Amino acid sequence: MRPVATAVVLLAGCNQFYGLTETTSRDGAVDATNFCFGDDFEDGVIDTAKWTVIYPGTTPLPVIETGGELTMPIDAGVNFYNGVVSVPFDMTDAVLVVRMTPALLGGFTDTEANLDASALAHYLTTIGNNHMNMKGVINNNAEVNLQLPYGTDLGFVRYRHVSADMVIHFETSPEAIDWTLRRTSPVPYRVTAAQLTLLAGGFQTPPEASVARYASVQLEAATCVVR
Numbered sequence: 001m002r003p004v005a006t007a008v009v010l011l012a013g014c015n016q017f018y019g020l021t022e023t024t025s026r027d028g029a030v031d032a033t034n035f036c037f038g039d040d041f042e043d044g045v046i047d048t049a050k051w052t053v054i055y056p057g058t059t060p061l062p063v064i065e066t067g068g069e070l071t072m073p074i075d076a077g078v079n080f081y082n083g084v085v086s087v088p089f090d091m092t093d094a095v096l097v098v099r100m101t102p103a104l105l106g107g108f109t110d111t112e113a114n115l116d117a118s119a120l121a122h123y124l125t126t127i128g129n130n131h132m133n134m135k136g137v138i139n140n141n142a143e144v145n146l147q148l149p150y151g152t153d154l155g156f157v158r159y160r161h162v163s164a165d166m167v168i169h170f171e172t173s174p175e176a177i178d179w180t181l182r183r184t185s186p187v188p189y190r191v192t193a194a195q196l197t198l199l200a201g202g203f204q205t206p207p208e209a210s211v212a213r214y215a216s217v218q219l220e221a222a223t224c225v226v227r
Contacts, residue, residue, distance in 0.1 A: 037089050037226050038218030041070045051084040054197075070214040072111075072200035074103050081110070081201025086217075087227060091117055091194035094221035096159045097176060102127035103200055104210035105150060111212040112199040115159045115168070118189040123168050125157050134170045136185030146170075146183045161191055193227065 039050055044065050046053065053063050061073040063082055072083060102111035107129045115123040122137040132150050135143040148154065153174040160169040166187050171179040200212030 034220060034222065034224060036094070036219045036221045036224035037086070038216065039070075040068070040216050041065045041214065042068050046070070046084065049087070051086055053082070053084050054199075055082045056080070056199075056201075068215065069101075070198065072103075072198075072212040072214075074109050074200060074202045074206055074210050074212065076207065076209045077202075077205045079201075079203055079205070081199055083112070083197060083199035083201075085198075086196040088193040088195050089219055089227065090221060090223070090225035091115070091159075091161050091191035091219075092221070092223075093163050094161055094219055096196065096217075096219045098125075098157045098196070098198070098217050099155060099176070099215040100127070100157065100198075101155070101213040101215070102150065103202075103212040104206060104208060105130045106207065108204050108206040109202050109210060109212075110200060112197070113157055113214075114197045114199065116195045116197060117161075117168065117187055117191040118194070121187055121189050121191075123159060123170070123185060125170065127154075132172075134183050136168065138186060138188065143185060148172075148182065161187065192225070 039047060046065055061075055063072050063084060070084070096115060098113040100111060100113055103109040110126050110128040112124065112126045114125065117123060120139050124135055124137065126133045127150055130150055132148045132154050134146045154172045156173040156176045158171040158173065158179060160171060162169065167184050168187050169184050170182045172182055173179045196217065198214050
């Protein structure tokens with residue numbers, strides 16, 4: 001179950017970038033100069049004001065912060081997923097950057113960073129089987145999957161909303177300086193209560209144990225609204 005909106009926070013001029021500068025993280029992409037929401041996972045405790053731990057599977061291993069990362073263990077031979085979902089935030093003309101390191105790449109595992117822009121508009125980035133996959137799912141209809149051979153040049157993923165064009169851009173970078181546009185998907189709905197889901201797990205029978213890791217999340221928006 002997703003967290004219920006309980007408060008609205010408006011922030012301005014709060015540039016607290018997690019290891020990134022305003023210039024490198026934005027790359028001049030949109031007029032979104034302020035840090036709004038994020039986490040560097042440095043304190044060893046999942047911030048329940050930002051995240052709700054979710055366990056879709058039946059035999060989950062714990063999602064924890066350790067070593068400056070949010071980690072999601074995957075057990076060998078076990079089919080389950082778990083992760084976290086963020087509080088809602090306004091994604092209008094904003095950029096959302098996620099730094100993640102996938103679990104075992106060889107097969108039968110997924111490491112995901114998914115933007116749920118609205119109830120009927122979802123934007124999925126999944127790493128598994130030696131590839132990064134990107135697609136939108138709009139009105140329950142999935143786009144044709146974009147598949148990229150996975151490498152460290154895909155270590156940062158960025159979702160960028162452009163309200164004038166009603167689109168979400170999927171972008172990647174090795175260091176959050178130079179960004180490559182990978183695909184563009186339509187956004188036919190308002191994105192004022194978007195959420196980010198970080199999810200990892202194994203399907204069928206993963207051949208060995210592994211861990212999905214997330215080093216940072218940050219949202220930048222000209223007007224910051226976090227619910």
